[in-house]
Amino acid sequence: MDSQASSKLRPMGAKRNPPIESLRHVFQDSMDRMSPGDILLLDDNESLRDLVDPAFFAILSCPLCGKLDLITQSQYSGIESVICGYDDCSCHFRIDHKQALIYLPVN
């Protein structure tokens, strides 16, 4: 009799936006229209490379909210996880094999 109570709420709205499973590598000419999950490697784009702090390795569009953020080589290599810097998102994930996205719980 409690079938209603067992229905679960899904905060991410998974029906509309299934989680993106892998990164898509793009180049500088696509920078102003990057989609969630797109990544732009700074080493492949010299004019951008000169503008960005050498501590960072790539520009990543958050796979959940699409906000652009800078990530380090350690994050790109999967050594460190990535947390979206946007307060309303806080998507936490790891990049596996420089391609696949593994979502992690938000602490």
Ligand SMILES: [Zn+2]
């Ligand atoms: Zn985000």
